[in-house]
Amino acid sequence: MSRSWHDLQSPATRASLYLRAASKRGISGDRLPDDGLRCFIPVQPGNLAAYRRLCHFTDDGRLPGTYPHIMAFTLQLQLMTAPGFPFPLLGLVHLHNRIEVLRPLGGIEGLRFAVYAHNLQAHAKGGTFDLVTEANDGIGLLWRETSRMLVRGLKLEGEAGEPADVEPEPLPEATRWYADSDIGRRYAKVCGDYNPIHLSAASARLFGFPTAIAHGMWSKAMALAALRGHLPHSGYAFEVDFRKPVRLPSEMVLSASEAGPVGALRLDGHAGVLHMVGRWAPL
Incomplete structure (x- = not known):
């Protein structure tokens, strides 16, 4: 599938994005948009230090493996509160999260992130989609995250599967x-x-x-x-x-x-x- 990318100088403010999220309560469609967002996001040393303290990571000169998720969170929020995104942010359920650390996360002053959603599937409780976030440095892909999100009440064609726990x-x-x-x-x-x-x-x-x-x-x-x-x-x-x-x-x-x-x-x-x-x- 050909994806249309929107390159941003910086993400929107979180306050404006939360206002968007609060204003959308219902499902408005059953197809994910074909576009994605890209943006360079610098590391904020104070935020990184606070994250290490709160989550008990030592300062070893590398970003914690989960920290790029924090860096990209506002960009993810912007994608899922865009006018064309069919599902309300409030009420989504995070079912699964996978991170891949492809190369060492050391010596990083910032990363170029790409965020998109795909893989819409029927589920016994509605539907699921994957929110994918990729981080690149000057060499190439460095880190990837896939978050599987449940949309309760979504009606999709096809067999509704739910893996046994x-x-x-x-x-x-x-x-x-x-x-x-x-x-x-x-x-x-x-x-x-x-x-x-x-x-x-x-x-x-x-x-x-x-x-x-x-x-x-x-x-x-x-x-x-x-x-x-x-x-x-x-x-x-x-x-x-x-x-x-x-x-x-x-x-x-x-x-x-x-x-x-x-x-x-x-x-x-x-x-x-x-x-x-x-x-x-x-x-």
């Missing part, structure tokens, strides 16, 4: 952490994702949640930081499936395989609730 095998405990009641607000200040379901119990109840829930990408970042000794500096994929949301506050238990080229992880919470399963492998 297979219970993963037990794994040895790697570490545990406590997700306090304000982690959603603190992470939002760093990443820019001010979805009301993460900010307070009062705002989360407006969307059917009894308490605020943690950002899935915070949980993934915490897992990646804890398992950094299991992974090489580059040439790997790290992917997770988000299961049950983390209700705040809550204690998390991360279990994982031993260090090696291929491994698995799981994140459990109170009373045996499974929040996230994942895996890593060489590219």
Whole structure:
């Protein structure tokens, strides 16, 4: 498919994009746009330092593997709040996230990002699409992310499939952490994702949640930081499936395989609730 690219000097302001998001509540179509956005985005040292502190990454001279997601978040927001985008941002459910670190993320002052959506598929609860984000330096492709998003209530032709949630095998405990009641607000200040379901119990109840829930990408970042000794500096994929949301506050238990080229992880919470399963492998 031929994709039309829109090259930007900088993304729009987040405030304007959230106003767009708040004004769109219904599904307006069943086809994804054929265009994408591209933009060079510099690293902000203060934001990077805050992200490392919040997600427990050490400063080793390289960007954390999940940090390009933070850099590109406003560009992703702009794509999904554009007038031609058929699905409302509020209500999308993040089912799966895969990052690929193709080359070491060191010595980077900025990256040129490309963001687009494709692969619209029927699902038992509506439909899914993949939001793809690619980061390039002066040499070429450096990093890629694929986020699978669920659109509830979408009607599509074709067989509606929903993979069975297979219970993963037990794994040895790697570490545990406590997700306090304000982690959603603190992470939002760093990443820019001010979805009301993460900010307070009062705002989360407006969307059917009894308490605020943690950002899935915070949980993934915490897992990646804890398992950094299991992974090489580059040439790997790290992917997770988000299961049950983390209700705040809550204690998390991360279990994982031993260090090696291929491994698995799981994140459990109170009373045996499974929040996230994942895996890593060489590219």
